[in-house]
Amino acid sequence: MYSKDQLEQWLEQSKTLCSSGKTADYIPALAKANPHTLGITLFPIGSPPISCGDESAIFTLQSISKVFTLLLALMDHGEEYVFERVGMEPTGDDFNSMLKLELVPPGKPFNPLINAGAITVTSMIKGESLIQKWERIAAFISTFLGEDEVRFNQEVYSSEKNTANRNRSLAYFLKDVGVLEGDVEENLDLYFKHCAIEVDCRQLARMGMILAGNGIDPVTSAQIVPKRYVQIAKTFMLTCGMYNASGEFAIKAGIPAKSGVSGGILAVVPGKLGIGVIGPALNEKGNSIAGVHLLQKIASAWELSMF
Numbered sequence: 001m002y003s004k005d006q007l008e009q010w011l012e013q014s015k016t017l018c019s020s021g022k023t024a025d026y027i028p029a030l031a032k033a034n035p036h037t038l039g040i041t042l043f044p045i046g047s048p049p050i051s052c053g054d055e056s057a058i059f060t061l062q063s064i065s066k067v068f069t070l071l072l073a074l075m076d077h078g079e080e081y082v083f084e085r086v087g088m089e090p091t092g093d094d095f096n097s098m099l100k101l102e103l104v105p106p107g108k109p110f111n112p113l114i115n116a117g118a119i120t121v122t123s124m125i126k127g128e129s130l131i132q133k134w135e136r137i138a139a140f141i142s143t144f145l146g147e148d149e150v151r152f153n154q155e156v157y158s159s160e161k162n163t164a165n166r167n168r169s170l171a172y173f174l175k176d177v178g179v180l181e182g183d184v185e186e187n188l189d190l191y192f193k194h195c196a197i198e199v200d201c202r203q204l205a206r207m208g209m210i211l212a213g214n215g216i217d218p219v220t221s222a223q224i225v226p227k228r229y230v231q232i233a234k235t236f237m238l239t240c241g242m243y244n245a246s247g248e249f250a251i252k253a254g255i256p257a258k259s260g261v262s263g264g265i266l267a268v269v270p271g272k273l274g275i276g277v278i279g280p281a282l283n284e285k286g287n288s289i290a291g292v293h294l295l296q297k298i299a300s301a302w303e304l305s306m307f
């Protein structure tokens with residue numbers, strides 16, 4: 001049904017856009033990525049994955065990890081607790097904006113997929129120590145990958161940690177108003193760590209395929225995450241997952257997606273398939289310029305929109 005030849009043609013067309021994008025440079029290690037990389041994997045539920053382009057390129061999850069820390073926080077505490085501390089609304093602002101934090105006392109972040117919200121969610125992850133919390137996040141994500149452990153990019157992690165003045169200000173503000181739990185630097189460290197988990201397109205598509213199937217592990221048939229929490233995550237992906245381009249992406253593609261500044265995009269076609277894309281050249285909103293184009297093409301041509 002999903003033709004690889006067709007996918008290859010579309011990928012070549014989208015690839016021409018790479019030269020008009022720019023790799024993220026506020027995290028210096030991310031600036032080194034090849035802007036001409038473009039790869040994709042489609043992972044249908046119950047069928048083998050279909051990949052093309054630079055499908056084996058390895059990249060860090062960055063903001064895509066926010067979906068999974070949200071799921072884990074929901075499993076740790078339940079809906080009520082989580083949404084007392086982070087909201088459910090899109091901001092329309094940049095992902096690292098601090099603009100709205102002072103607007104709604106006491107500084108409750110608008111949603112869990114912007115940086116302020118994600119750092120708050122990270123602070124909710126249960127564990128006796130920073131190491132134990134990290135091990136829980138890594139183990140949770142490795143289940144989605146179908147691996148025993150996750151790969152981790154030390155260089156990207158250190159690069160972000162050494163330059164994260166904006167995230168530091170967000171986190172200290174959140175601590176000041178009593179929204180962030182625990183030690184600020186420890187929480188930031190955990191946040192930078194989960195952003196630096198590495199995947200390739202196939203692994204990312206597998207993560208999406210599990211979300212598409214409402215949290216069921218395709219190998220063991222185990223329910224990895226309660227269906228209700230997967231539903232919440234997918235809803236946030238649709239309304240807030242592509243930063244302040246989420247509305248446009250919902251109109252043009254109509255599927256839940258989450259992007260990261262590494263150029264990765266995780267997309268989900270509910271009930272059908274997961275998609276993993278990498279294209280490090282970003283547009284002005286911080287989304288993969290060629291990746292967005294390719295996903296929109298696939299979604300409209302194959303009528304994948306949920307609507």
Ligand SMILES: NC(=O)CC[C@H](N)C(=O)O
Binds near residue numbers: 063095160259
């Ligand atoms: N949009 C993103 O991918 C942002 C993630 C990145 N680690 C940051 O906090 O800035």
